[in-house]
Amino acid sequence: MVYEGLDPVQIGKKLRSLREEKKETAEQLSDAISVSESAVFMYEAGKRIPRDEVKIRIAEHFAVSVESIFFPNKQHVSC
Numbered sequence: 001m002v003y004e005g006l007d008p009v010q011i012g013k014k015l016r017s018l019r020e021e022k023k024e025t026a027e028q029l030s031d032a033i034s035v036s037e038s039a040v041f042m043y044e045a046g047k048r049i050p051r052d053e054v055k056i057r058i059a060e061h062f063a064v065s066v067e068s069i070f071f072p073n074k075q076h077v078s079c
Helices: 008-021 026-033 037-044 051-060 066-069
Strands: none
Touching: 008 037, 008 066, 026 037, 026 051, 051 066
16 A cells, blocks of 8 residues: 555654654553554554554654654645
8 A cells, every 4th residue: 555645664763763762662652552562563664554543642652743753744835
């Protein structure tokens, strides 16, 4: 499946980096965001993109914006 505008590999690297900065295990993160540990591994490997509600839980858990993790290259256009 192709996700327009999303780079699963870059997202995975960002997620892993955030988790490691917080000194968390994949198990701890999976508990915190209510997904399986294997889902966390799939996200970090770039093999899967989280559902929207999981994206929000991840961003809240790390106290960052959803955009900073999942849409870092999104450009805002002024009207």
